[in-house]
Amino acid sequence: MVINDQSTKFAELDRFIDELEISDKSSALIPVLHHAQTLFGYLPQEVQSHIAERLDVSVAKVYGVVSFYTFFTMEPRGRYNVSVCLGTACFVAGAEAVLNEFEKQLGVKSGETTEDFKFSVIPVRCVGACSLAPVVMINDKVYPRVKVSDVTEILAEYKDA
Amino acid sequence: MKRILSFQDLHNLYEDVKEQTDMRLHKLNQAPDFIQLPEHEKDETKVRHVMVCADTGCIASGALSIADVLEETVNRYGLQDKVKVVKTGCFGLCSEGPIVIVHPERIMYTQLKPEHIEEIVKEHLKDGHYVEHLLLGAREGDPVLLFDQVDFFRKQTRVATRNCGIIDPASLEEYISQKGYLALAKVLSEMKPQDVIETIKQSGLRGRGGAGFPAGLKWGFTAQEKDPVKYVCCNADEGDPGAFMDLSLLEGDPHSILEAMAIAGYAIGANLGFIYIRAEYPSAISRLLTSIEEAKKAGLLGENIMGSDFSFDIELRLGAGAFVCGEETALIASVEGNRGEPRNKPPFPAAKGIYGKPTVINNVETFANICPIILNGPEWYKTIGTERSPGTKVFALAGKINNVGLIEVPMGTTLREIIYEIGGGIVDDKQLKAVQTGGPSGGCIPIQHLDTPIDYESLQAIGTMMGSGGMIVLDETTCMVNIAKFYLEFTVEESCGKCTPCRFGNSYLLDIMNKITRGQGEREDLDRLYHLGETIKEASLCGLGQSSPNPVLSTLRYFRDEYLAHVDDKFCPAGECVSLMRYEIVAERCIGCTICAKNCPVQCISGELKEPHVIDQEACIKCGICFEKCPTKAIIKI
Incomplete structure (x- = not known):
């Protein structure tokens, strides 16, 4: 779902909350946060406050949940998420060196986003494709059996994007 | 599909469809008889089934485009009435993916690319000759004719994964053709809740999530509780990095989990079930949502299942990336919309679970064993496995x-x-x-x-x-020290922070491990690791903390010499710990091609063309690119 206008996003979030079938609204917090992150791309303070008000829970509780789970992010991510799998199979196959190479070439640390918001480097836990270790995903595209020496070539694909 | 209003309806449907998928079952004990191929050709009425694995691993290696090209090519050759292309669950041999299996011949083609499909359709599906160079093992010069005769398949016993790779998981009808929902019908029509619990107890089935608690006992405890509202919960928060069996079961055979949850609901007196699943598994989530919807439409879930007075519904709850949520009490907190922090037990979830109600929580694989036990009986189940761990x-x-x-x-x-x-x-x-x-x-x-x-x-x-x-x-x-450190880094990151031994203890353990892998360790550190590890095990609140030092303690026990090499000799025998190794160029093997120097990201390799090169150890960042690129393997790790 791509909605660009902020107020439309909030309206869509409200619609989602109103249609929830869960009687106890506070237990809907995690599904609502998932939905909000899909809409906004991340969970900035105003979105968290809005959700707190609509679900009748404290902002502290919302922040507590957002900061607990690694899936939720309070920072905007880049257009291309470079997810380097650090599951055991990938680790044994050399994923750490691949991650370091992406960090070096993009000039950011893991979890960070480049200044032009083009790339975010995100270490992820097992994506369930252990037979292709080490695995890197850029958005939905899967790069199997990545070697350090492949990184330049992979990033070149996105040069003009 | 027509709505199923009675047990008889389901049995009638089963009779109608039961032969639909039989052709695809593994025939482990049948002699290889390749003569089938031409005979099959003569029989105009027979349809070939071409199975394409569409599990996460195979999709990542391009299975979906294989399936599309296959459909398109089959149509182009006018074979659409003679060939049925089926997207199925995991065959298990993920490293050979994408895989296609042709039935009834039991021919497996591996490592396929879209450009191979035309050949398979023309040679095999149209003309009836198998394509030798795409067979399993052909690339190693050892082609296998009947895939289920190789050790990989022959030595397995498939109970939980019985339908993976056999049925189309998106088709309820195909699930029913393999006795799907017959176990639920049997339970609802012939068994009292207590009988179901007894059956599971007798089977000896133990929780497949890791700790191995007997599933029947768990069900029994929850059934005894007097509360009128109870829940069933399927733990699909597969957080263990390097494990993907729950994912494959949910993607490859979703209805078997739904059916088993309904059986558990009937046994303990619950009408609602939750599946707590990782948000990182989008394909399994959408597959489950569709399957629940489909089962409800068919009258196999929801109000008055198959016309009985038992009702059972299932909802999904998504995790959000927290390993600790695989622990029961943390999972409960997360389902309720809180930080996934564990709490003390007792009370156990069987007494106070989700929303404070008695709850049975079982792992995906545990549920996957339920229907075969109900259908074949606990005695059958006990013939598999060992006495104390059947199945x-x-x-x-x-x-x-x-x-x-x-x-x-x-x-x-x-x-x-x-x-x-x-x-x-x-x-x-x-x-x-x-x-x-x-x-x-x-x-x-x-x-x-x-x-x-x-x-x-x-x-x-x-x-x-x-x-x-x-x-x-x-x-x-x-390097065993490095792998233990890897797991510890994982635990430190995933520790919820609630109890001190896990939060601080593991960080200290990691500090010591970092010291050792940097070559700054001392003998006393090994004792510190041991004592601190044992203390964390003893004093932590939940299963995560209590088991977190295991990777360190077990490597310390069995690979002490590797630790000693790091500590005493400042040497990593496997050459993995970057601070303890260096790259060097063996002058005799170096041909002076300059490839290493050109690829070095920090320009620390020097030398004249056609002369041996040298690495400046001070400047080298040990990235390993030169090691990988050298055509004569003149660069070595020391």
Whole structure:
């Protein structure tokens, strides 16, 4: 779902909350946060406050949940998420060196986003494709059996994007 | 599909469709008879089934485009009435993906690319000759005619994964053709809730999530509670890095989990079930949502199932990336919309679970065993596996092994059988060093225990655990200190922070491990690791903390010499710890091609063309690119 206008996003979030079938609204917090992150791309303070008000829970509780789970992010991510799998199979196959190479070439640390918001480097836990270790995903595209020496070539694909 | 209003309706439907998928079953004990092919050709009425694995692993290696091209090509050759293309679940042999199996011939084509499809359609599906160079094993010069005759398949016993690779998981009808929902019908029509619990107790089925608690007992405790509202919960928060069996079961056979949850609901007196699943598994989530919807429409879930007075509904709850949520009480907190922090037990979830109500929480694989037990009886189940651990176990085999994939073996199978017979041995014939089981909660099994039969007790006795079933094979190039550090980093990151031993203790353990891998360790550190590790195990609140030092303690127990090498000699025998190794160029082997110098990111390699080159050790960042690029293997790790 791509909605660009902020107020439309909030309206869509409200619609989602109103249609929830869960009687106890506070237990809907995690599904609502998932939905909000899909809409906004991340969970900035105003979105968290809005959700707190609509679900009748404290902002502290919302922040507590957002900061607990690694899936939720309070920072905007880049257009291309470079997810380097650090599951055991990938680790044994050399994923750490691949991650370091992406960090070096993009000039950011893991979890960070480049200044032009083009790339975010995100270490992820097992994506369930252990037979292709080490695995890197850029958005939905899967790069199997990545070697350090492949990184330049992979990033070149996105040069003009 | 027509709505099923009675048990008879379901049995009638089963009779109608039961032969639909039989052709695809593994025929492990049948003699290879390749003569089938021309005979099949003569029979104009027969339809071939072409199975394409559409599980996460195979999709990642391009299975969906294979399926599309296959459909398109079959149509182009006018074979659409003679060939049925089926997208199915995991065959298990993930390292050979994408895979296509043609039935009834039982021919498996592996490592396919879209450009291979035309040949398969024309040669095999149209003209009836198999395509030799695409057969399993053909690339190694050893083509296999009937895939189910190879050790990888022959040595397995598929109970939980019985339908994976056999049916189209998106088709309820195909699930029913393999006796789907017959177990639920049997339970609702012939058994009292107490009988169901007794059956599961007698089968000896133990929780497949890792700890191995008897499932029947759990159900019994929850059934005894007087509360009118109870819940069933399926734990699909597969957090163990390197394990993907729950994912494959949910993607490959979703209805078997739904059916088993409904059976559990009937047994304990619950009308609502939750599946707590990782948000990182989008394909499994959408598959489950569709399957629940479909089952409800067909009258197999929801109000008055198959016309009975039993109603059962299932809702999904998404995780959000927290390993600790695999722990029952943390999972409950997360389902309720809170931070996933565990709490003290008792009260156990059987008494106070989700929303304070009695709750049965079982792992995906545990549920996957329920329907066969109901249909075939507990005695049948006990014939598989060992006395104290009946049944099978699904393992995700990964690491330095040839056949990376998903396997299911009877409990009591030895590691040697798994690695050398099913797994096809170690990559590049390297030396096996250890097998890691149980993920961040488990330990490393050294080669002297290769013949240990795998069950809950024997794994515990050698310092590791079953865990959810991740099995990582490590070879001589893996540093055992580094791998223990890897798991510890994982736990430190995933510790919820609620109790001190886990939060602080593991950070201190990691500090010591970092010191050792940097070459600054001392002898006393090994004692510190041991004592601190034991304390964390003793004093932590939940299963995560209580098991978090296991990777360190087990490697310390079996690979002390590697720790000593790091500490005393400041040397990493496997050459993995970057601070303790360096790259050097062997002058005799160097041809002076300059490839290394051109690729070096920090320009620390110098030398004239056609003269031996030298690495400036001060400037080298040990990235390993030169090591990989050198055409004459003149660069060595020391």
